[in-house]
Structure formats: structure tokens, C-alpha cells
Amino acid sequence: MPANMISKILEKADLPLDVTAPHVVKTEAARTSVLRNPNMEKLQKGYLFPEISMKHEAHLKKYPDAKVISLGIGDTTEPIPRVITSAMAEYTLALSTQEGYQGYGPEQGQMNLRKVIAEKVYPNMGIKESEVFISDGAQCDIARLQMLFGPNVTIAVQDPTFPGYVDNGVIVGQTGEADEAGRYAGISYMRCAPENHFFPDLSRVPRTDVIFFCSPNNPTGHAASAAQLRELVDFARRNGSIIVFDAAYAWYVSEDDEEEGGGGGNNSKPRSIYEVPGAREVAIEICSFSKFAGFTGVRLGWAVVPGELRYADGSPVARDFDRIVCTCFNGASSVAQAGGLACLATEEGRAAVRRVVAVYKENARVLVDTFASLGKEVYGGADSPYVWVRFPGRRSWDVFAEILEKTHVITVPGSGFGPGGEGFVRVSAFNSRDRVLEAAARLRKYLA
């Protein structure tokens, strides 16, 4: 909903100003003698999305009547299937009864939900319910995992990358300062581009303790092949590294791609790192109901930490993660968990969410076709809600501005995801079919 989106965006953009401005200007404010956390000082100032919001606002001032279509922020727009909200509403109303009231749940999540995730999301992968930790979303799990690892580990990320891995690493003290290009000292950036099939040349990647790897990728939309993931797991095993595999978009992997070759063929696209032999000893997986069931606002996700994953001293990573979950978190909302159960426990629920995913996937197909018909290099979209479009020789922000100016369509400049995204824009399939078709028509008309 554009009104909702805009008010949200304005609110975000306003906040930091609102908090700081009045007091700085008017008086010499009282100060504590507490030193600012030096890791917070290292964080780079601009966030990507507030910057986009400001450009959006400026555009609306210039064109007050423009019907702006946002294919920017990856926020879901389709209603949640009734079978899921009914279950949540029923659970909620029961909280008003003696029989149905429940207080604290286990910090690790309701066992029935953990069990259904182990069984339905990881069939035949040997994942036990006790290895599934329910959370309030993948972003929060990234923060908790970085707290778990602490300041002394070294990390690697894809470039371009979702910024959460890096920013949380900076906050816990894993890095030095950022350079001009926005790369933090101490982080290994693994270039993922069309030239290397969006998979790094691992022979040139230094060993790090932790490797964050997102597939299907945000922002490039590339789903790694089984061969690529086997290479990644082998690399981690050789180096004694831990992979944090972000599978938030796993549901977008096409059935054909996934099952081709029985899930094991080189070109098949695994939905889980645990489809790869040997992954249990080296990989954590995080996942989310956000992009799958439209739970971006409801907040629900999970992390899998296999029992076999061990630190150098032989102690299980899961035991420390359990401690983090119990100390820094108190469990996901029980209402959200009731919704998660409704998504996965019955064929009706699973079919309903598959239909929602299909809507966005068809949107992505429309967008891929649109840019292809304009002669652009287009990536992603087949196994992902994100379409990654190259504009050779141009700067991402310039392309973003041109598309906005000519078509009133908001995209995301690829350089916002790191230097490796320069020259690209990310186009999101999260919007209604009507708006996507309208955006596609404008793009074809004005970008030709």
C-alpha cells in the first residue's frame, strides 16, 4: 500500500533528525562522561533505505501527482492466507480463556513448531527439532549469531551483500574502520558477479572463521547450484570455518531447479545447505517466514545449529547459541508461532503459502522479461523475488535517479549493497500484480 509505505518511509527518514536536531541547536546540552562505543562510531552514516526515502520524498515534491510504484524495499504486499490468520486469531482469542492462556514459551520456541520445521523444511536431512531455534526473524538471528561469535572472529561476506552481516559484525567489534569504498578493514569481501557465475573464486579467498553466504541471494537473485555449495562446504571443512547460510529466500527456488537430478545434480539449486553432504559439521542455517508467508510485520524465523558443529575446543556451538537465545531473547511471539505452525503443519497451509510465493515469482518473471526486452543484462528472478539488472559503465545511483525521473518507479541502487553492486540496480517483485504490470509498461515505454 503506497500510503502505508510512504508514511513508514517518512517516519524512518525523520527519526534521526527529530531525535537530534532541537537540542543541539538550542542549548549546550548536558553531557554524561560516558564514551561512545567506538564500534558504533565505525558504522557508516548513511543507511541505504532512508537515503532512498529522501529521494522518494523529493520526487513527490517535484511531481505531486506522480503515481510512484515502489519496487525498492523487499517488503511483502500480498495478504496472508486466511488459513494462517484464522489460526493466529483463534490462538489469540484463546489467550482470554483459562484453558487457552499461555505465558512464557520456551525461549527456543514451541516444540511443535520446531518439530514441523525439522520435518517439513528439512526432510531427510537429519535435522532434529532440538537443533531448530525459533526466532523473530533472520535479521535478529544475524545479530544474535554475531554476539555469539564475538569480536575475535574473522568473517567473509559476498560482495554485493545484504548489509546486516557486516553491520552487526562492526557493532560487536570484528572490524577496523571502513575505507572510502565502504569496505571495513578485517572483512573478506568475496566478489559475486556475472563473470564468476555469482560465486567467488575460493582459491583466492583467505580463510576466515565465519563465512556469511546468502542463497538465493539478496540482492543478486542468484541461487547457488549444488556444485557451488559443495565447493563452499568443502572450502569451509578444509579451513575449519563456520558457514552462516542465509536461506531467507529458499522458498523462491523453483521446484524444477530444486529437484532436478534428485536434489543432488550439479545444476540443481538446493534450498538448504544441509542438502550438501558434510554441511552439518560446518554450517548454521537461518531462515524466515517473512518472504515466504508475508510475515515481515508478524516477525518469525528460525536458525538451525546442528549438534555436530563444534568450536576448536570441541564444545558445541549450539550450547552457546542456546545460552545467547535464553539471555538476549525471550522467544518469538506465541501468536506468530501459531501462525508459523499453520503455514507448515497442514497441506492446506503449505499450498496457501506456495500460492503467495507464486504471485511474486510471476511478478519477477514479468520484470525479467521487461528488462530483457529492453536489451538489458538481467539476472535473478527465476529462483528469487529480486531482479538484478546491469547498466554497464553507469553508476547505480544515476540509473536509480533516471528510472525514478522517467517512470516514477523506485528501485534500489546496487552500490548500496557494496562496491560489487556498482553498475546494477535491484528491482523487487514484492508488489501487487497490477502495479508490477504498470511499472513494466512504464519501463518499456520510457526506458527503451
Added chain:
Amino acid sequence: MPANMISKILEKADLPLDVTAPHVVKTEAARTSVLRNPNMEKLQKGYLFPEISMKHEAHLKKYPDAKVISLGIGDTTEPIPRVITSAMAEYTLALSTQEGYQGYGPEQGQMNLRKVIAEKVYPNMGIKESEVFISDGAQCDIARLQMLFGPNVTIAVQDPTFPGYVDNGVIVGQTGEADEAGRYAGISYMRCAPENHFFPDLSRVPRTDVIFFCSPNNPTGHAASAAQLRELVDFARRNGSIIVFDAAYAWYVSEDDEEEGGGGGNNSKPRSIYEVPGAREVAIEICSFSKFAGFTGVRLGWAVVPGELRYADGSPVARDFDRIVCTCFNGASSVAQAGGLACLATEEGRAAVRRVVAVYKENARVLVDTFASLGKEVYGGADSPYVWVRFPGRRSWDVFAEILEKTHVITVPGSGFGPGGEGFVRVSAFNSRDRVLEAAARLRKYLA
């Protein structure tokens, strides 16, 4: 619900064993070469509540027919008023419609909820909605605040204390190792006992960057007086320290206590630190819907970070906290937020939650009377759901065991909250009236 409680407790107690045991025994597990976070190693092994759970289990094995009553963990038991769950159910069902669907909300929370908190919880205290950050509960805010402050700050806590402040401080690296008594090097422990009216002698407390202070206190049940809080704020202002004021039990302060002397009398009990002049420049407040509206499972709370609160370099603490909230968190569940709004926005909602609080307060009165009639020194209970009972010359765990053995009532050993709790047990008023009356009858009969 005992069945629910027990299964929850069993589940918690089982987990760490389940995760570790099979693999250690069977094979030499593969190991990564990642070093365990040294801060995680510092954390002391036993958690209080799992330890209690194990004793609970053992008791059930010994007395399979015992009707155990838990006055242990501070978990709410009263149903949530219908006016609140109806609003949540309505919001949830609307998520299945085009008009009602909402995706990501602002990370800082819905502005209408932030506004109603500023107005209804902080009337005439000058709190702006932009200073209220909605969260998934006070425990999570403690973790986020400790991430914000980082490893270099020094902290002070009350002794006894809720363990969250300390444990999160250990995780982010603020401390050295723990000594035999469980005190971490680098933390200032401020003794709060009947002898000092549960308020530390600040002339003997060293300056720290951050002071965690909980009132009404968990576990002692003591609500600090206005005079005490003025002293605390003055101390922080003189030292340039930041107070983190945990007001999770503010709703239990009796109206009479709060309003006596127009809220400003020395013996009045402020519900908020912002009732104290000068607090805005030195204090953050955290609060929760958990113990107020029975949202322990629903998960909703907030933090207030005033614009005037500044680091030594003059930069606003709120700006960095905003960055933490946006980076490590993605907002509280929108469904929970709809419930929070229903608690506070109308007189009907506010009256409904006051009735629930009144149930627990009457329970607390029953428990205070019971222990008083047994000739015990009893504290708390008047402005708090917790009753703090002294057993001079005895060890807390022995008293816990004796009460369990004789009455089948679960309490919490005071020493679990720090060395300053030795010789006390905490008794929680969170249970049904019937069970509290039954527990009181057993205590009078067998503990006389």
C-alpha cells in the same frame, strides 16, 4: 497451568543435554578451528531456572501424586482481557485483506503506539513519541542496550539483581572472570538489603559509566521512594553516568504510594524515573507489557531514550540506539503492537489490565500475610508481584528444598540473584487465586 508449566520446564531442562550428549559420547566429533568466544566462556554454567526445574522434576519422581504449586518463575497466569485479544484477532484477520495487510512496520514501532505510551504512561513528563522505542520485551532491550554500550563501559548493578544486566554485560565483554561467589570482575555490585532500605549507600559506590537499577525490584519487591530515586539521579548527574531504569513492574506500584504528596513527596513511589527532575539527561527507562497485561508470551515492551541523553562527545545516545534497533532488530510483532495499543488507548483497555494487576497484587498480599503470620521477615508484595522472605542464618537453597519437601510449593532461592540474596527466598504472586490460597494454607500448616 501446571501441565503447561511442567512441559515447558522439562523442555528447557532437556535442551542443552539433548544438543550435546549423543555426539560427544559416540564419536570424536569433527571440529572447526573457530575459537569459542572468550566472553561466552566466562558465563557461569548453571542457569537458575533450569536448576529449579531439575529439582522440580526430581520432586515429582519422589512424589508422583504431589500437587506441586509453582510460585517460582515470574510467569503470568491470568487470561488476557478480551478487549485486548479481540483487537489483536481483528488486526490479524485483517492481514488477510488487501486493505488491512501490512508488511514491515517501522523498526522503532508503530507511531500510534509510541504516542499513546508517551501520553498515557508518561503524562507531564515531557516524553516525546520519538523517544519511545517499541520492543519485544525488556530482556531483549537489555541485550540491545548492552550492545549499544559495548565492551569498554563499566557497569553497576544491584545485589541481589535480575541476572540479565550482568549476563549481557559478560557477553559483550564488559567483565573479567567470575569469582567463587559468582561476582564478575569489573562490575560494581550495590548491596540492597533491609538494613539499607534496599537502597545502596552511594557514598561508597564507585563511579561507573552505566548503573542498572530495577524498581519495583526483582527479586526484592522493593519500590524505591522518590527520595531514593532523587539521590540516584543526583549521583548519576554528578558522575556523568547513565542510569538504565528497569520499570517492568511499575504497574504494581500502588496508586496511593504513587500519588502521595502529588507524586513528589519523599515517600511516594515513582512509577517512572522521569518523575525525578533532571532524569532526562541521565536516564534510559525500559518497560514491558509482560507483567502488566500478561504479554509474557505475546512479547511487547519499550525503551525510552530521551533526546537530552548525551555521550561525552555530545552525540545523542538515542541516535546510536536507533541504529542498534534498525540493525539488530526489525520491530516487535505488529500483532503484539495492536494488542499494546488496545491496552493503553482506551479507558476500557486500561481498566481491564488494572483488574489483572489487582488479582496478582491481592495474591501478593495473601503471601505477605502468610509469611508474616509465620513470624518471618517479609518484604515486597505491596508494590510488586514478588514477596521476599528472610530466613536468617539459613542458606537459600536449603530453604527452597525444605519448602518444596514440606509443602510441594516451588519458590526461588534468593542466592540465585546474587550473593546479596543469600538467606532469602523469592515467592511469586503469579498464579491463580485458588492455587495461591492453597499454597498459603500449606505454608501455614507445614512451615509453622
